[in-house]
Amino acid sequence: MRTIVKPDARQKIKLLGHLAGLDCDGDPASKTPRQQQKRDFLKEAVVQVQRPDGPMVVLRTLQTSACEQNCFYCPFRAGRSGIPRVGFGPDELAREFDRMQQAGVVKGLFLSSGSVGGGARSMDPMLASVELLRRKYAYRGYVHLKIMPGAERAQVEQALSLADRVSVNLEGANAKRLASLAPRKDFEGELLGAMRWVREIAQAQGSSFDRLRTHPAKAPSLVTQFVVGPAGESDRELLTTAERLYRGVKLARAYYSGFNPVPDTPLANAAPTPAVREHRLYQADWLLRFYGFALGDLPFDRSGALPSDVDPKLAWARQHLAGRPVEVNRASRRELLRVPGIGPRSADAILGARRQGHLRELGDLRALGAVASRAAPFVLFDGRRPPQQLGFWS
Ligand code: SF4
Structure with missing residues (x-):
């Protein structure tokens, strides 16, 4: 049964911030009522992210928790009960965020969303929210904006003029793996296509981006996220795709998100991904980006897995x-x-x-x-x- 909630804007900040954290934090249904009561939803909405110039406290929120998609791993998938379906209007979100950043509670915004009416229609209120922040509230601070699958090229262009960082989440290592995680998402067309647009637009605009962002002369960075584990992909598959993106579309960073099963989803009975796998992927990714390692240098076994008992650099050094x-x-x-x-x-x-x-x-x-x-x-x-x-x- 759908939970109907009509919170005010401040309650939405707490609720949607809490919901935005579910990807990393598990599902409310898996917590006892006492644990639920003890949770401070505002703290879950205000999170620390790492920026090149140091840590930054940002508001992490969703434009809406409603979603028509059916991604197998996701707490927000269409028809799943127990999730409040709440949304911000652009004015409401911009005003509340401005209030928080004026009060010094947050220094930046990370905005994602469920999908309603397709990717393009879902992006419209997100873009409108950030546009209001930049123009009406003259906010020049950090914004990380998710580009929704199915967004149009003009929307990607607008996102790049407004945000300091954009994410296009591939979720799967390749089209085959994505099909067993989110069958309605189009790996090649919608996701890789959007990444190519980001690269093309950034190249075409050079340093002439809209001067509303924190660092106007700097092209926004592009990041992605993988759901690690339930699709059965190997570490080699994930890192092959990441390495291709680092070179091909100048991806700034890949996030490897270890899977946690969510009740009442098709993957509810799949095994959680051991934390050590996520850790080894980050270590190997670091070697690709900062240590001059090539994909072929990484110590995969025959199945394409990194060693779990030793970090990949030490494994390489022992061999070589x-x-x-x-x-x-x-x-x-x-x-x-x-x-x-x-x-x-x-x-x-x-x-x-x-x-x-x-x-x-x-x-x-x-x-x-x-x-x-x-x-x-x-x-x-x-x-x-x-x-x-x-x-x-x-
Ligand atoms: S589109 Fe996003 S919010 Fe909707 S089900 Fe898929 S992952 Fe979840």
Whole structure:
């Protein structure tokens, strides 16, 4: 039975913020009434996100929790009972958000939505809300706007003129995997197509985007999300798609969202995805984006899975560096980045320190920000293995 609710705007902020968090947080039906009562819905609506210049507190909300789609994993799927179907009008959302950001409660907005009347019609109120924020309320802060499947090119263009970040959520690693998660979504046309539009529009506009955004001269970033697990995809499939998007459409970031079964959905009995799988995917993704690893470098097993008991960089190093440690005083940046315990910052610090003199021991690495204990088995100092690793090699 559909729950009918007529909350005011402030109640909607709490309710829709709480509902927007269900993707990550499970389902209200799985909580006891006492646990439900204890939940602070406003805290669930106000969340911290990581931005390149540091953490930021944003309002995470939905334009509406109504949805006509039937995605198998989703708490909001059409016809599912127990979910309040609530929506904001653009004026209402813009006004409430402005009130919150004027009061210093939030610094940014992350706006998503259920789908009502198709992707294009669902995008209209989202765009209108942000347009009002930018023009009527002169808000210049951070906005992350989801591009709905089925949105039109002109809407994507408008989204890019208003938002600092847009997301096109692929959910599945490829068309076949998406079909077993969300059969009405069109992987190639609606989703990859929208990503290509984002790239084309960003390239065409260069630095001449509308000057309403936080960083007007900077093209908005594009991100995506995968639902990990229930479609039976391998880690290799997910990372293959992510790597293709990093190169092809300049995707800024992929999010790997471990699946949690939601009652009263077709995937209610599917197994939850172990947290370690999500963690390993993020580690491997990090290697692709910041450590110069290629897809072929990642230590997949025959089934395409990453090792679960060890991080992918250490697994790679055990295979490739165990007999050929890296000479810290001569290695290139790329070679240093292959060593466990050495990241981009410590690699740069090592290169800088080498211009002043030779590094002689693990303590020198530690002083430059490396995790020396992790690096120890895989490095040499002027041909000498650090004493700590003698046991490792004997
Ligand atoms: S379109 Fe979005 S909100 Fe609707 S069922 Fe699918 S994932 Fe859920």
